[in-house]
Amino acid sequence: MARLQPSWCNLFSNREPFEEPENVASVMTILSHLFPLGWKHYLEGGVTIGLGVTLLFALTGLVGGVSSTYSAVWSFFTSFPFFRQERFVATRLWRMAYAMGLILGAALFVMTLGHGHFEITAVPWWQLLVGGVIVGFGARMANGCTSGHGICGLASLQLPSLLAVLTFLATAILTAHAVHALGGF
Amino acid sequence: MAMPPSTDPGERVTSPVILACALLAGGLFGFGLTWSTMVRPEIVLGFLMLHDMGLLLVLGSAAGVSLLGFQLIPRLFSRPLFGRTFAEHPSVLNRRTIVGSAIFGIGWGLCGVCPGPAIAGLGAGNWPLVIVVLGILTGAWVEGRFFNQP
Numbered sequence: 001m002a003r004l005q006p007s008w009c010n011l012f013s014n015r016e017p018f019e020e021p022e023n024v025a026s027v028m029t030i031l032s033h034l035f036p037l038g039w040k041h042y043l044e045g046g047v048t049i050g051l052g053v054t055l056l057f058a059l060t061g062l063v064g065g066v067s068s069t070y071s072a073v074w075s076f077f078t079s080f081p082f083f084r085q086e087r088f089v090a091t092r093l094w095r096m097a098y099a100m101g102l103i104l105g106a107a108l109f110v111m112t113l114g115h116g117h118f119e120i121t122a123v124p125w126w127q128l129l130v131g132g133v134i135v136g137f138g139a140r141m142a143n144g145c146t147s148g149h150g151i152c153g154l155a156s157l158q159l160p161s162l163l164a165v166l167t168f169l170a171t172a173i174l175t176a177h178a179v180h181a182l183g184g185f
Numbered sequence: 186m187a188m189p190p191s192t193d194p195g196e197r198v199t200s201p202v203i204l205a206c207a208l209l210a211g212g213l214f215g216f217g218l219t220w221s222t223m224v225r226p227e228i229v230l231g232f233l234m235l236h237d238m239g240l241l242l243v244l245g246s247a248a249g250v251s252l253l254g255f256q257l258i259p260r261l262f263s264r265p266l267f268g269r270t271f272a273e274h275p276s277v278l279n280r281r282t283i284v285g286s287a288i289f290g291i292g293w294g295l296c297g298v299c300p301g302p303a304i305a306g307l308g309a310g311n312w313p314l315v316i317v318v319l320g321i322l323t324g325a326w327v328e329g330r331f332f333n334q335p
Contacts, residue, residue, distance in 0.1 A: 035242070037222075037237055037239065039242060041222065042239040042242040042243045044217075044221070045217045045218065046221055046243035046245065046246030046247040046250075048213055048214075048220055048221075049221070049243070049246075049247035049250075050248070050250025050251045051217070052210045052212070052214035053210070053214065053247070053251045053254070054250060054253075055206075055213060056211075057251075057254055057255060057271065058258050058262075058266065059209075059266045059267050060265050060267055060268045061192050061265035061270055061271040062192050062198075062203075062272055063273065064210060066300045067325075070322050070324075074322075074325065074326055074329065080329070082330065082333050083329055089197065090194070090196060090197045090198060091198060097207040097211065098208070099211065099304050101209065101210060102301065102304045102305040102308065103307050104211075104215065104308060105215025105216035105218075105219070105305070106216065106218060106219040106224060108216055109219035109309070110219065110308075114219065118310035119225050119310075119311060120312065121225065121226045121227065121314065123227070123297060125313065125316055128226075128313060128316040128320065129316050131294075131296025131298065131317065132292065132316060132319065132320020132323070132324065133292070133324040134292025134295065135293055135296065135298070135303075136300075136320060136321035136322060136325040137285075137289075137327055138286065138287070138288030138289030138292055139299075139321070139324075140324070140325045140329060141281050141284065141288060141328050142283075142284075142286040142288075142289055143275065143276075143281070143282065144282075145299050145301070146244065146293075146299040146301065147299075147301045148274065150244055151248050151251050152255075152274040154252065155248055155251035155254070156274045156276070157256075160278040160282050163282070163283060164282055164286040167286040167287050168286040168289050168290030170290065171286075171287045171290030171291050172233050172291070173235065173294065174294065176233035176234055177233075178294075179294065
């Protein structure tokens, strides 16, 4: 009996059915199972992200995690002492420039290598909203997210960041499966 | 030679050169996030459902390149090109780091968007991600306002 699948599972429908390997499975077969949508763009994009973080560090000495940007934004609008700390006020301008770069760089990709093609997500708005609030709360409590702990923290060989990454990967995988099982996206 | 602009902790960064560097570096970051399709929640959720290991390859290659940069550059150069000192990512092993990360993961598993791609997604034309940006701003405010002492 066919299992009811949400539409995004079509993305992965070009997966070949898994076959018992008669001999040793070829590298290409393994790759196509791990990366049914191809692997090159992940590697190229990831290296580019790393070059961006490294460029910021080499030019300015700054460490470019993104989640602090959201707290720094509040330093413009609130007088509450937490948001008026120097670590937000002193860094808010370059963080705004960094965020503007994220937007412009993304737009540049769409216009060049992306050939004008872009996707609009079909994830329901309530999941985006509730998920976003929880992401913001947790990332600020942990003082870092996928870029702060995941990229910059690991690149700085920080053990707490490694534990942070393993923790959020675990809870994210569990949550995605739970949401999926309960009929969410 | 004139003293380079300071990016030291506690000193306000207002130098146009530093801001231009941040814009350029952020541009590469956003270009890479879009190239790797991480601005599409469907792809991130596809990883979290363990259909596609792409996110690990993106995170691994980004962290690998940054690891080389973060470890080699301070050994090769005494200071950054337009700054005085190399900063460090301030990780501390405490309850907040682990509990916060666990909470962050729950939100990430629900929406498939983390803070960087939420912003980059706007430039990539994935406009519903503005909902995530507003959500993260709200969550960051609640955390800072009620769960923190400065």
